[in-house]
Amino acid sequence: MSAYNTVIGLEVHSELNTKTKCFCACKNEFGDKPNTNCCPVCTAMPGALPVLNRDAVERAILMGLAVGCKINNYSVFERKNYFYPDLSKAYQISQLEYPLCVGGGLEIEVDGKKKFIRLDRIHLEEDAGKLIHDNAGTLVDYNRGGVPLIEIVSKPDMNSAEEAVAYLQKLRSTLLYVGVSDCKMQEGSIRFDVNISVNKEGEPLGTRTELKNLNSFKAVLRAIKYESNRQIEELEAGRPIIQETRRWDDEKGKTYSMRSKEDSQDYRYFPDPDLIPLEVSEEYIERIRAKLPKLSHQRVQEYLSMGLSEQDATLITQERSYADFFEAVLKLFNEPKFVCNWITAEVFKKLNAIEDEERTISVKPENLAVMLKMYKQGEINQAGARKIFDIIWEKDVDPVKLVDELGLKQMNDAGALKEVLVKIVNDNPKAVKELKDGNEKTMAFFVGQAMRATQGKANPKMVADIVKELIK
Amino acid sequence: MNYLDCSMTEVVELLNSGKVTSQELVKLCFERIAETTDLNALNSTYFDMAMERAKQIDMARKNGEKLGCLAGVPIVIKDNINFLGTKTTCASKFLENFVSPYNATVAQKLFDEGAIIIAKANMDEFAMGSSSENSAFGPVKNPIDTYRVPGGSSGGSAATVKAKQCFASLGTDTGGSIREPSSFCGVVGIKPTYGRVSRYGVVAFASSLDQVGPLTRTVRDNAVLLNVISGRDEMDMTSSTTPVPDFTAKLEQGVKGIKIGVAKQFYTDKLSAEVRESLEKALAWYKSQGAELVEVDLPSLDTALAVYYIISSAEAASNLARFDGVKYGTRANNYQDIVDLYFKSRTQGFGKEVKRRIMLGNYVLSSGYYDAFYRKAKRVQKVIRKEFEDALSKCDVLISPTTATPAFKLGEKSNDHVAMYLTDIFTVPINIAGVPALSMPCGKNAEGLPIGMQIIGKHFDEQTIYQVANAFEQAHKEGV
Structure with missing residues (x-):
């Protein structure tokens, strides 16, 4: 089997910790009673309109600045159209052609080797609600619907599962430093999609598959290892890789085909006519830069x-x-x-x-x-x-x-310590001789004995000094 | 004196002087509504709610409290405008039982000025149509000739004003939906500058083109009502921060020295002889009053209809996707799974025209077609907009016919979609350009059907439109 390269690109979704949602005034809060942080806008009542939360823009820009992105003075919100019950409007407000931040990157270190991972973009979008399945059927909770998210898209610059995880750890750490996201994986406030392909040394890039919604570093590590092996085995067996989205089953430790490119959805993106293009001046960007915390x-x-x-x-x-x-x-x-x-x-x-x-x-x-x-x-x-x-x-x-x-006050009373140590020195002539012969390690024996005699309270440094004095 | 014959402005004075109470007016309106139910102009009426509100206002007036400028005036709003506690059906089966959970900004503004919202006006389903025949609750009839359409989509809003069921109404206009029915019913209707009026709470058809506007019996009423509903709204990012002037300020200034642009592209062979004649007479009158007629050019005007059907359908397809049967509105019975639920609910809930536009809209946004249709249409929109700006830089207003013919017969164009779409050729370009335009009666044909004149203004210059319109109206008080 000849050598294969693995090529990995990552898309990270991270919820911004704004007070309110991205396009309405509802609270952005995890764990509240279902459908309590909702209004006509985030439940898509007929006639309701989105209004952009400036704080979300500011936080997205902060993160962009922290990782060296260029902040675009002009960006556009677009509608990503698809039907799903957790998506109240049946479209997600996102960015496509003109994202808020482009470029930048992060340095990672794996096995002592440093590597720069380039970013493609960071754009601002909204989260969907949540489906709750129970015996009675499926229920929808729109509390999360409209919560601001940034999607951080890397270039395909990683070549191993370890590099991918190092990148994710660095990215998460940076998000926390900048303070724009809680990054709680269990609450889903940070989620990972992996794009992965393999190719033989010197040959063009292979067909990629996408692993969606991984929510732990361990899952990313295992999923990438599994998937790159699977792709290599397919190619070795003479079977082509199908461009598709695959689901990682953490229990079974395998990926499964979800949908291929042929039946993938056409999102019919177009600029959202309810939101005017987002224009940010250099001056505004500089004002935000001044708020950047120490990294x-x-x-x-x-x-x-x-x-x-x-x-x-x-x-x-x-x-x-x-x-x-x-x-x-x-x-x-x-x-x-x-x-x-x-x-x-x-x-x-x-x-x-x-x-x-x-x-x-x-x-x-x-x-x-x-x-x-x-x-x-x-x-x-x-x-x-x-x-x-x-x-x-x-x-x-x-x-x-x-x-x-607990009576842990250290015994620093030289007189009392001396009293204890005189007895110990007298009882252990062999150890005294060893110490005198220059075996420094024997001192530990005396300290230990002193500790035993004082229920661990003796000041070890003083013990050593007194012992040295006694055996002179 | 029949109070229902009064204009809105007159009735406000009568109320203020204590000659009539709001409760009396509400009762009169409902009597009139009962006499004219055959028009099918209204989808729902709110007698108890209206009387309760009228009582409060009468009481407040008696107590000498400070009242809004429309205090006690019965008004109808189109059935796509949310008003708390009223049904907002958009004349769709899908929203047949949908009760507004909140107020549209325009409804709130009317309410705050003391207007009494008495009913919701019938319309083409989701405002898609030019005849008000596409209503799930049956077509609206033209009060002037009940065998004819009132125009659409705000057909109910125009008919209710013409039939004197109320003193004014609100409609919405995406491609002519206020002006065409105003023309067909012989009332005054304006499509304000895009961004002049908040769209919050108005069920969206095509968000980048939709505007709310008043339909009234006089130009002055129209200006007063537009003043009430205009202005920046923090709930609508597309609403403009441009200051709102007093639209009545220049009403009496006449037209001496006003430059009226005439673009030959509006006076095509598609224009019926009677409409052409009326417009020529009106232009001649303006000239006689000291206005200057200026020839202007709108070379791309005839592309506007194609641009309109691409952009409006694309936006509509996306805007109407929320009607999925999950949260509110029609949900089909006996569905297999979520896709089946969507499929059956939307199949049952939407009428034919709505489905046609949704399919068209999704088509032009599909990958592989986006550049050829949507992107190109947006590019052409810029060209049209520029042409209007250039034309309007040479004059104060443009005058054109509102429609090529007076009101057509019910059913006449129902099966000829292209003929129906062509009804809007003179109104659609205005929305594409985003400029304001008003339609008002400027004559009648041999059968007594009103003919509409469209006065087009510069961005945010509704004031001059009203000035030009009022001069004509005042000089033709005995009817045109």
């Missing part, structure tokens, strides 16, 4: 100047929520390296234990700041700090009170 690369630079290593700075900025958390702790306890070390070690350990792809830091920054301060100042030792951290991760309790309640 990850800017924060990395800041953290480097605080003395963090490049690796740490990169780790801590991989998600905006991590960087925000880091900064929130620093506000109360300004020890960047010390705080960073705890986050990259202890906080990330907790996060990695969460199976969900969306991981949130559950400890309050003020609680962590108080605890770390006590740790740094020697009021508690590492063991105590970890014990407290386990508790404040689970619930919001005052670490100072915990230290008292």
